[in-house]
Amino acid sequence: MEIKLYGVRGSIPTPATNDFDTRMYGGNTTCLEVIADSGDEYILDAGSGIRVLGNELMKKEFGKGQGKAKVLLSHIHWDHIHGWPFFVPAYIPGNEFEIYGGRKSDEKLEEALKEQGICSITQAAFEKQQSKYVFPIRLNQMPSTIEFYDLDEGYTINNGLRVGYTELNHPDGVYSYKLEEKEKTFIYATDTEHDGEIKGEKFGSMDKKLIKWIKGADILYYDGQYAPEEYNPEQYGLKGMPKIGWGHSTYEKGVEIAIEANVKTLVLGHHDPAHDDNYLDNLEKRAQTYMKEKLRELGRVESEIEVILAKEGMSLSL
Ligand SMILES: [Zn+2]
Numbered sequence: 001m002e003i004k005l006y007g008v009r010g011s012i013p014t015p016a017t018n019d020f021d022t023r024m025y026g027g028n029t030t031c032l033e034v035i036a037d038s039g040d041e042y043i044l045d046a047g048s049g050i051r052v053l054g055n056e057l058m059k060k061e062f063g064k065g066q067g068k069a070k071v072l073l074s075h076i077h078w079d080h081i082h083g084w085p086f087f088v089p090a091y092i093p094g095n096e097f098e099i100y101g102g103r104k105s106d107e108k109l110e111e112a113l114k115e116q117g118i119c120s121i122t123q124a125a126f127e128k129q130q131s132k133y134v135f136p137i138r139l140n141q142m143p144s145t146i147e148f149y150d151l152d153e154g155y156t157i158n159n160g161l162r163v164g165y166t167e168l169n170h171p172d173g174v175y176s177y178k179l180e181e182k183e184k185t186f187i188y189a190t191d192t193e194h195d196g197e198i199k200g201e202k203f204g205s206m207d208k209k210l211i212k213w214i215k216g217a218d219i220l221y222y223d224g225q226y227a228p229e230e231y232n233p234e235q236y237g238l239k240g241m242p243k244i245g246w247g248h249s250t251y252e253k254g255v256e257i258a259i260e261a262n263v264k265t266l267v268l269g270h271h272d273p274a275h276d277d278n279y280l281d282n283l284e285k286r287a288q289t290y291m292k293e294k295l296r297e298l299g300r301v302e303s304e305i306e307v308i309l310a311k312e313g314m315s316l317s318l
């Protein structure tokens with residue numbers, strides 16, 4: 001499979017300015033493309049990066065109204081869906097999209113949605129972001145075929161490549177996807193927070209589940225939004241707003257989890273909008289140093305696990 005990164009920023013698009021350069025790592029919010037060896041097209045999240053992906057797809061069969069893609073959404077926070085209304089292939093009749101999202105069971109909400117003819121929470125979010133007064137074109141005015149599916153944990157979409165998923169730790173819920181083909185495994189685990197500790201009190205029970213889920217993966221795409229001192233300033237004797245409970249992680253936790261699970265390559269993404277290219281370059285060096293130190297401590301080969309920061313435009317092959 002071929003993985004292409006079209007958006008690796010978290011929270012809000014972050015264009016470059018004169019004194020805040022983001023051109024190297026990119027400013028678009030999350031969107032990854034996965035092309036299976038069979039040619040099947042998968043899109044992970046619909047942040048602003050999907051607009052650029054859409055332009056690329058238009059050069060292929062999507063430009064002729066003959067394209068098909070499955071869109072796998074980690075969750076429906078804005079930065080993971082706000083590119084959809086600007087995704088040109090969805091405006092071409094004949095193209096077909098299946099949009100998958102996680103089900104958060106809430107019977108009352110489901111009943112209310114059903115009364116409005118809406119079958120999923122994901123569909124409701126997409127319709128709302130294109131509703132009257134907030135966007136000029138309704139979802140049902142996009143002339144491609146768009147179908148929504150809610151996932152239940154453990155369900156697998158079989159179509160050339162195997163797709164599995166599980167819920168991780170994020171406010172309002174988030175899904176991680178596992179894409180497997182020809183004994184190669186890619187894990188997409190953005191917007192998730194590791195287990196932690198506040199004033200000596202431990203919280204969370206996610207790390208064990210995550211480590212089991214990602215065991216032996218070839219590539220793990222993981223949320224590395226914060227430097228450890230931003231995540232928990234107090235621990236470093238610093239002032240500032242802690243980010244504990246906000247649903248994101250750090251490169252340190254990413255490294256520790258990758259080592260524990262024996263993944264081969266760790267790709268850190270969902271970069272914070274406050275981090276420019278210089279900051280991210282430095283963060284990547286820190287992550288690489290931390291990885292080497294940790295592996296050395298364990299008596300393992302320093303170069304055993306590669307760690308890099310995600311960059312818009314990057315391609316990864318498996
Ligand atoms: Zn996000």
Ligand SMILES: [Zn+2]
Nearest residue numbers: 075077170191
């Ligand atoms: Zn989120």
